[in-house]
Amino acid sequence: MKNRIVAILEKALAACRRQGLLTAAEAPVIEVELTKDPAHGDYATNLAMILASREKKNPRLLAGMLSEAIADTEGILERIEIAGPGFMNFSIRTEVWVKELTAVHAQRERYGMMDFGRGKKVQVEFVSANPTGPLHIGHARGAVVGDVLANLLTAAGYAVSREYYINDAGNQMRNLGRSLWYRYREQMGQSVEFPDGCYRGDYMKDLAARVIAADGGAWLASEEEAVITAFTDYAAGAILEGIKQDLQAFGVIFDCYFSERDLYRDNRVGRLLAELQEKGFVYREGETLWFKTTAFGDDKDRVVVRQNGEPTYFAADIAYHANKYQRGFDRVIDVWGADHHGYIPRLYAGIQALDRSPEDLKIVLVQLVNLLRDGKPVAMSTRSGEFVTLREVVDEVGRDAARYNFMMRRSDSHLDFDLELAKKQSNENPVYYVQYAHARICSILRMAQERGYRAPTDGEAALRRLKLSEEIDLIKAVTRFPEVMEGSVKALEPHRLTFYLNDLAALLHSYYNKNKVLSEDQAMSEARLYLVESVRIVLQNALKLLGVSTPERM
């Protein structure tokens, strides 16, 4: 609908320019928005005020001129009003709103889906937690953000791949193997002192027990270095397997798990560094290799190969991103914890040295979750083993409530997650408000079937009965869905969906309480069935994108 107004305005604008009524060199971008106040009609544009400054003319006069030039060939406009400093307010005819619903019914589960992605390959990389322990509640937020972003991009017509980067090549991995080694010895009856940096959670005890169950004390006889290497692989593999299962229970399924070790396997890191050195972005200082990130706006240059000859994490990350583009992704989205923000300029420098545009990389920052229990902060640390796992959250709060909760704030704002509150208040959780609206409609549909009522199939005649202001408001909300989708995808802001859903559910509940859908008047009932069914379709489509279920009964 918005686009139709824009199109009408474009024609009017062009007409005015042809007639020499407008003289400025370039035509402005036309912006049309939904009005907040019904007194301002349905849509409004500030076009005349934008023109006013360019043309040096009175905005209200310009608005009048544009209004004269408008040719409403489709007959969708009830009236145009000029208001305030020069707004043009458009009121859409009621029948036109009602007719919009036919698109919802025609497209059903495709309603709101778009194709502007044009099949371009996009990769969303998220979670990417080191396999040193189970995922905890902090990872859960990133998991949902990444997953829903991927859903949104898919819905916009992109070819999306979900990827998990496994940082399995650093010192942390070695610590993991060593931690298991100490636990193992402890359980074999030796007295051990755990060095700093060890992972001490219960899951390590379980792993040690599994090793003992399989091999007994056989490892005690082996040389320590060899044991640690073997234990590292074993622990990382087992933990990663657990992570995959936890993610699956949370409704998150990756297309690809990419191992950092693979980057070293055929010397991709080394070859990449050589290439960058050739291009002049890498220089040597003694044994150390530096990347000239300052050439791309970073504060200082960064080391890519240490004095001891080992490449840094950063070096591997450049190689990793080079690899992403080599795999044909036109656009790469990384979802990171906000504590990594200082790393952003570095990575942008990296991809630009590879001749990629900064446009090809988008980093979405997710603020860490502030975990509370009864209002008091809970300290979390993977190493000490004190944390609430993703699995526990899913089991206790439920998948739907957990996912919806994480989607209720912009990803870059802090999020308090109170465990007791989430559990205790599960019945008052906003997710149920939305799901209840869906279940309610399903209930009406069941009742309608019993009475032998059917929503009209093409139904334009029958739909003329929908003319209450609550009905038009509901239709407006329903048909706004594609616009919400588009904005949400383009801004990479999935939280907009939950706010929209809340609005839509509120209108539905309000309408339900005020007006009976099913009555003695069959034609009226059927028209209203058509309306609530369209609400249901949109609720379902949006909830599906969030990975939240749509119960027919609750």
Added chain:
RNA sequence: GCGCCCAUGGCUCAGCUGGAUAGAGCGUCGGACUACGAAUCCGGAUGUCGCAGGUUCGAAUCCUGCUGGGCGCGCCA
């Protein structure tokens, strides 16, 4: 010290990239079930959009400077 993010009713947060009288939820006060489901609805109260300037027809939104909070500044990952 330098950099990034944040500051909006009592609390938690939106505010569609500069629009008209700043909105929700929770909480609070008062109402609505012989009803298609009360996990719902209806109504009331609550604001110097951190402070001070600036940009313009117009600022919660953009710029500058303060104040207060979070995070980051490794040849860790």
